[in-house]
Amino acid sequence: MISFNDYFDVKRLNHLSVVVENNMPQPHLTAGSQQPPKIADKLRLYSMEYCPYAHRVRLILNVKKIPHDIVNINLINQPEWYFKIHPQGYVPALDTGSQIVIESLDICDFLDDKYPSPPLYPSDAPSKNLDKALLKKIQPLHSVFLRCISLNENKSLEEWAQEFLPHLQTFEMELCQRGSRFFGGEKPGMVDYMLWPWGERAGTVVIAHGRQLPFASDQFPRLREWRKAMRGDPVCEGLYYGPEKYWKIIQIKLRRAPPEYDTL
Numbered sequence: 001m002i003s004f005n006d007y008f009d010v011k012r013l014n015h016l017s018v019v020v021e022n023n024m025p026q027p028h029l030t031a032g033s034q035q036p037p038k039i040a041d042k043l044r045l046y047s048m049e050y051c052p053y054a055h056r057v058r059l060i061l062n063v064k065k066i067p068h069d070i071v072n073i074n075l076i077n078q079p080e081w082y083f084k085i086h087p088q089g090y091v092p093a094l095d096t097g098s099q100i101v102i103e104s105l106d107i108c109d110f111l112d113d114k115y116p117s118p119p120l121y122p123s124d125a126p127s128k129n130l131d132k133a134l135l136k137k138i139q140p141l142h143s144v145f146l147r148c149i150s151l152n153e154n155k156s157l158e159e160w161a162q163e164f165l166p167h168l169q170t171f172e173m174e175l176c177q178r179g180s181r182f183f184g185g186e187k188p189g190m191v192d193y194m195l196w197p198w199g200e201r202a203g204t205v206v207i208a209h210g211r212q213l214p215f216a217s218d219q220f221p222r223l224r225e226w227r228k229a230m231r232g233d234p235v236c237e238g239l240y241y242g243p244e245k246y247w248k249i250i251q252i253k254l255r256r257a258p259p260e261y262d263t264l
């Protein structure tokens with residue numbers, strides 16, 4: 001007879017195996033490859049292991065423990081068949097079995113609707129709308145970040161800091177107003193998981209410029225605490241790569257370095 005502890009362990013192991021299996025890096029498929037057959041009863045995420053937008057979706061799939069498989073796409077040399085999934089050849093794309101959903105925020109909202117546990121938005125409409133408005137402010141922050149690490153503009157780090165300032169202030173003030181460790185309250189919610197890929201990659205600025213953005217150490221105290229707390233979240237930890245690998249991806253994209261996604 002199976003004891004309670006065995007049962008608990010089996011359940012735990014099953015859960016872990018789902019997470020580990022899904023988080024094992026898969027090879028990045030290129031032109032000339034065959035589309036892997038779909039697995040019944042599993043969502044399929046088309047991803048690239050180091051893409052911050054696909055990272056968002058992987059966070060939500062793991063937070064909600066949704067059975068899925070991952071097919072990685074080489075974004076420099078996409079498989080021909082992939083353009084039928086995403087006309088521009090971008091990742092992420094989610095194949096639900098009956099439809100393809102693209103755009104990371106739309107995919108994550110789709111997952112939140114279909115798999116409500118745990119809830120990642122506040123239950124009351126005005127607070128949910130506030131979260132939605134805040135989510136729209138991540139993209140402008142990402143644009144500054146990408147320009148800053150691309151090293152294509154002749155700007156000092158002091159000038160970059162000025163460009164970052166209003167965006168970081170927005171999120172700092174929001175955390176202050178909410179008075180909680182996470183945007184989602186005492187646990188990370190949708191805003192936290194949608195912002196985290198750039199929290200994880202923030203160190204890329206130091207790699208690119210050789211030093212940190214010149215902010216005072218007491219600037220953005222809430223955001224700094226948020227970043228530490230997110231780093232300690234088990235789901236974020238399970239998917240953590242850090243800034244170095246992202247830096248290599250940037251080199252592949254912008255400097256046309258060899259697209260060796262599988263051996264980064």
Ligand SMILES: N[C@@H](CCC(=O)N[C@@H](CS)C(=O)NCC(=O)O)C(=O)O
Nearest residue numbers: 051052053075090091092103104105
């Ligand atoms: N707005 C899209 C952005 C997706 C995106 O930019 N993905 C990048 C990879 S991180 C991509 O597929 N790039 C393809 C390319 O550069 O050719 C989303 O939120 O999903």
